[in-house]
Amino acid sequence: MKPVRRNGQTRTVTREGGFTLLELIIAAGILAIIIVNMSMLLRATSQTHDASEDTQALDLHARQTLDRIVIALQSAAKNSVIPAAEAPLYSSAVDYDVSLGVEDGELVWGEPERIGLQMDTGEVLWYRSLGTEEERRVVWGRYVGPAMLGESPQNGLDDNTNGIIDELGLSFTVAGDSVIVRMTLERTNSAGVALVREFEQVVAFRN
Amino acid sequence: MKTTHQRAHASRRGSALALALMIVTIVALLSAMMLQLSSAHWRREAGAVDQKRAFYIAEAGLSEAIYGLLQGNSGIVGTQELPVRFGDGVFWTQAESDAQDIVHIESTALCGQARAKLAIAIELYYDNALNLGAFSGRNMTIGAGAYIDAYNSKNGPYSAPLPGAMLYRATVGSNGDVSVGGLRGLVPTTILGNVTPGPDKSVSVALGGNVVGNTSPRADSVELPLITIPAASWFGPMTVSPAGTGLLPSGTYAGPNMTIGTNATGTIVGPAIVVVDSLHLAGSARLRVDSSVGPVEIYVSQAMTTTALSSIVNVTGDPRGLSLWLDMSTRTGGVLSFAHQGAFHGSIYAPRADVAIAANAPVYGSVVAGGLTLAPGAQFHIDVSAGDLGSTDMSLSVLHWRPVAVPREIAGDLRYEPLADFAARGVALPAPGAGHVPIDMAVEYTRDDGEVRTFRGTEEAFDRSVVDAVIEEVVQPPVRTENRVGERRSWAAIDDPVTAKLKPVKGERGMGPRDDDDDDD
Numbered sequence: 001m002k003p004v005r006r007n008g009q010t011r012t013v014t015r016e017g018g019f020t021l022l023e024l025i026i027a028a029g030i031l032a033i034i035i036v037n038m039s040m041l042l043r044a045t046s047q048t049h050d051a052s053e054d055t056q057a058l059d060l061h062a063r064q065t066l067d068r069i070v071i072a073l074q075s076a077a078k079n080s081v082i083p084a085a086e087a088p089l090y091s092s093a094v095d096y097d098v099s100l101g102v103e104d105g106e107l108v109w110g111e112p113e114r115i116g117l118q119m120d121t122g123e124v125l126w127y128r129s130l131g132t133e134e135e136r137r138v139v140w141g142r143y144v145g146p147a148m149l150g151e152s153p154q155n156g157l158d159d160n161t162n163g164i165i166d167e168l169g170l171s172f173t174v175a176g177d178s179v180i181v182r183m184t185l186e187r188t189n190s191a192g193v194a195l196v197r198e199f200e201q202v203v204a205f206r207n
Numbered sequence: 208m209k210t211t212h213q214r215a216h217a218s219r220r221g222s223a224l225a226l227a228l229m230i231v232t233i234v235a236l237l238s239a240m241m242l243q244l245s246s247a248h249w250r251r252e253a254g255a256v257d258q259k260r261a262f263y264i265a266e267a268g269l270s271e272a273i274y275g276l277l278q279g280n281s282g283i284v285g286t287q288e289l290p291v292r293f294g295d296g297v298f299w300t301q302a303e304s305d306a307q308d309i310v311h312i313e314s315t316a317l318c319g320q321a322r323a324k325l326a327i328a329i330e331l332y333y334d335n336a337l338n339l340g341a342f343s344g345r346n347m348t349i350g351a352g353a354y355i356d357a358y359n360s361k362n363g364p365y366s367a368p369l370p371g372a373m374l375y376r377a378t379v380g381s382n383g384d385v386s387v388g389g390l391r392g393l394v395p396t397t398i399l400g401n402v403t404p405g406p407d408k409s410v411s412v413a414l415g416g417n418v419v420g421n422t423s424p425r426a427d428s429v430e431l432p433l434i435t436i437p438a439a440s441w442f443g444p445m446t447v448s449p450a451g452t453g454l455l456p457s458g459t460y461a462g463p464n465m466t467i468g469t470n471a472t473g474t475i476v477g478p479a480i481v482v483v484d485s486l487h488l489a490g491s492a493r494l495r496v497d498s499s500v501g502p503v504e505i506y507v508s509q510a511m512t513t514t515a516l517s518s519i520v521n522v523t524g525d526p527r528g529l530s531l532w533l534d535m536s537t538r539t540g541g542v543l544s545f546a547h548q549g550a551f552h553g554s555i556y557a558p559r560a561d562v563a564i565a566a567n568a569p570v571y572g573s574v575v576a577g578g579l580t581l582a583p584g585a586q587f588h589i590d591v592s593a594g595d596l597g598s599t600d601m602s603l604s605v606l607h608w609r610p611v612a613v614p615r616e617i618a619g620d621l622r623y624e625p626l627a628d629f630a631a632r633g634v635a636l637p638a639p640g641a642g643h644v645p646i647d648m649a650v651e652y653t654r655d656d657g658e659v660r661t662f663r664g665t666e667e668a669f670d671r672s673v674v675d676a677v678i679e680e681v682v683q684p685p686v687r688t689e690n691r692v693g694e695r696r697s698w699a700a701i702d703d704p705v706t707a708k709l710k711p712v713k714g715e716r717g718m719g720p721r722d723d724d725d726d727d728d
Binding site: 053056057060063064071075079099100101102103104105107176206 | 244248251252255258259305306307309311326328359362419421423605606607608609610658
């Protein structure tokens with residue numbers, strides 16, 4: 001460009017020819033490649049992020065559920081836990097009594113409680129005074145799988161070699177003064193990715 | 208008038224900047240959304256972590272309180288107004304004992320925005336070899352059909368535990384193997400408690416035997432200390448002729464032997480210490496011990512013989528009132544067969560002898576011996592307080608543990624973060640070791656719910672708003688200004704009539720300030 005003075009006015013002279021069709025096609029092609037790659041990258045990132053978020057949310061949900069179970073069983077009297085299944089047996093529900101305190105030198109026990117798996121809904125349910133008019137029921141957790149990770153139910157084998165045979169997604173196994181709680185959570189996220197997480201916690205009876 | 212060139216110039220001016228601004232805005236919005244999502248997730252995670260931290264800080268509070276109790280402090284550590292700092296949070300504990308001397312401790316912890324509160328009930332007792340319950344220095348044999356459980360004589364006479372409500376666990380132990388028998392007829396062998404064999408030893412339970420407790424071996428052997436014979440005034444032979452009666456009043460006596468003839472009755476009135484080389488109960492002889500005023504301790508250095516018809520009767524039925532200290536060895540005394548007519552309420556300590564408990568002699572108390580055998584059908588009711596005979600070292604057993612709801616006034620304000628608040632106010636929180644409250648006063652009182660509790664601590668740590676009526680208040684002038692774990696303060700000192708100021712105020716609601724000038728001692 002160079003300035004041209006004419007009749008006292010200054011104007012800039014530029015090339016006004018524009019782009020050729022070939023230039024436009026090449027530019028559009030490059031832009032399309034960039035956009036497609038960007039969108040693929042964004043989509044992959046988004047999926048990874050969503051999966052990570054969903055896994056973390058599932059872990060958090062599992063930990064909160066396990067924490068409730070742990071505190072309840074810690075407060076239970078060992079000799080009140082029914083059934084007290086030892087490996088390779090297990091139970092997917094336990095009944096227990098919780099100590100409320102000591103009065104006049106005697107232990108005071110609360111109403112019987114139960115923690116169990118509702119198979120059809122995959123929920124962990126807590127009951128108090130089950131089967132009575134005062135029955136209380138609270139959902140402590142969801143997404144419990146039909147079987148423990150790596151276990152094929154009802155084949156009589158310990159497929160996942162954890163010492164328990166044919167265990168469901170929630171299992172209780174008594175070992176000495178402790179109970180081992182195992183739980184497998186399964187959930188399919190919005191992207192259709194199946195998430196499966198397994199958890200295990202040893203709870204020592206305090207009473 | 209604008210020319211074509213000017214219009215073209217104007218149309219291009221600033222378009223790149225607008226485009227860039229739009230892209231930057233979109234990226235910024237996306238970033239903000241991502242940040243918000245991550246932040247919300249992080250807050251949920253942090254809340255869960257804080258909740259666990261608060262739980263474990265409350266657990267630490269319970270441990271610190273128990274440590275303080277064992278050191279002779281009150282078990283109170285910090286207060287709600289000035290808690291102690293632990294890790295990333297704070298805690299404070301409250302401790303009171305009930306009418307059965309069971310100590311109830313509550314520990315409250317705050318960490319970030321999480322709160323946790325735990326309660327525990329423990330029983331303190333003095334360390335003494337007799338607290339071993341039923342113990343054998345060598346292998347132990349429990350005959351078929353035998354029954355062993357535990358109770359606490361401090362709470363009154365023995366009563367059989369209800370099914371599923373085992374308040375006390377029997378402690379059966381050995382430095383060797385333990386053999387538990389099975390069925391005796393239709394009667395199973397039952398042990399309501401732990402059976403602890405020696406290191407690398409085991410418990411064998413025959414078919415029909417039932418151990419409701421742990422059977423894991425102990426880590427280290429238990430060394431049974433030898434008996435120290437106390438000094439006693441020489442009295443000479445203590446003999447009661449057949450069918451006769453004899454009486455030893457309260458005091459200390461030493462002699463070569465104590466012999467009670469057939470159908471004779473010898474009575475020892477406590478508090479008394481009797482030291483003899485041998486003790487013989489013939490035929491249907493009866494040794495009667497009256498421990499209503501004080502305990503009777505009988506030391507035997509060489510031999511002891513009883514018969515299936517003889518009896519040692521502790522008239523109070525309190526095992527803490529009678530103890531037999533048998534210093535003979537198996538080599539010199541052979542197996543001490545504790546044949547006995549009727550129940551025996553007391554404790555036997557025979558670290559060098561083998562002792563056999565017969566079926567017709569139910570024992571209420573404890574037996575610790577070099578070797579111990581329970582005959583088939585024997586009954587043994589272990590008194591967990593059997594060791595309260597003067598040793599000053601204290602131990603504890605946990606009766607109850609559970610999480611409790613955090614009070615609304617503590618849980619209510621979730622935005623309150625304790626460490627930030629105390630830091631903002633310039634308050635330096637003490638470490639747990641410096642937060643122990645000593646025992647300068649004791650108040651026995653009735654709570655609003657009717658329960659009788661005893662508070663031990665300081666006036667500052669006592670919440671009088673929970674008092675319905677004060678039964679008795681004991682104030683001990685502080686003897687130390689320091690308040691550190693490691694300095695022993697005896698629980699017994701609070702009851703010392705010389706240093707304590709008794710202040711019974713029955714029926715009075717203890718809400719107002721106390722009259723410190725009250726000089727009624």
